[in-house]
Amino acid sequence: MYTLYDFLPSGNGYKVRLLLNQLGISYELVEKDIVKGETRTPEFLNLNSNGRIPLLQLENGECLAESNAILMYLAEGTPFLPDEKLLKARVLQWMFFEQYSHEPNIAVVRYWMTHGGPDEEQQRQLPSKMQSGYAALDVMEKQLSQSDFLVGGKYSVADIALYAYTHVAHEGNFDLSGYPAINAWLLRVQSRPNHLLITDRK
Structure with a gap:
């Protein structure tokens, strides 16, 4: 199962949650409060050295950052991304x-x-x-x-x-x-x- 690190008010995180929901993909949501610096901890920086959300952890443990890169990854081979x-x-x-x-x-x-x-x-x-x-x-x-x-x-x-x-x-x-x-x-x-x-x- 995917794990999504996110901050709910963020539009960048929302993009990913919206696509996951529309694709019917189950995932675990881990909320990180960027205002409180929760993405700047050593533990999170070990996952994403840029210290930002959203961050999608794949089933094999690898992590993918940047909201639009995540959208492209998830949309590949679906109606949400043209083949042409x-x-x-x-x-x-x-x-x-x-x-x-x-x-x-x-x-x-x-x-x-x-x-x-x-x-x-x-x-x-x-x-x-x-x-x-x-x-x-x-x-x-x-x-x-x-x-x-x-x-x-x-x-x-x-x-x-x-x-x-x-x-x-x-x-x-x-x-x-x-x-x-x-x-x-x-x-x-x-x-x-x-x-x-x-x-x-x-």
Whole structure:
């Protein structure tokens, strides 16, 4: 059985739990509170020297880190990842976009807002983070105005990767009211079988 080390409020961890649930894969959940430094202990660093969640421990004891790498591993050979070479590359394109343009802004501001911030330094960074977050949403809106899902018109791990922090963007004071295509997509993702809320353990 897989073991998933996770912090429930994390969108990165949520991606993995959502896919596991939708694939019907059983796993053991081990919660690690990143705020309390529980991923910085020698024991955890021995599993992941980068000291981050999510971390998926495979049945043979090996560990796989980085949320989108875990998604790709789990999705291989399933309907959540296209077989066709270009479509698979487009899934990766959106997942790289999520980590480079979306998560560093939308997820970071959400974390600030839900963990007692922003502090003085974060306040200085906030306008730039908000601007970049909205720019990422604009890119998604353009694509989703042309297609029900991000790649090939079919639900994939690209959608899971970007849904995770988009559906809680309001917790970072991002206003999604001007994004009709994104809002329709959020409802489509939520209506998928075996959907999981971000606060759900399994």
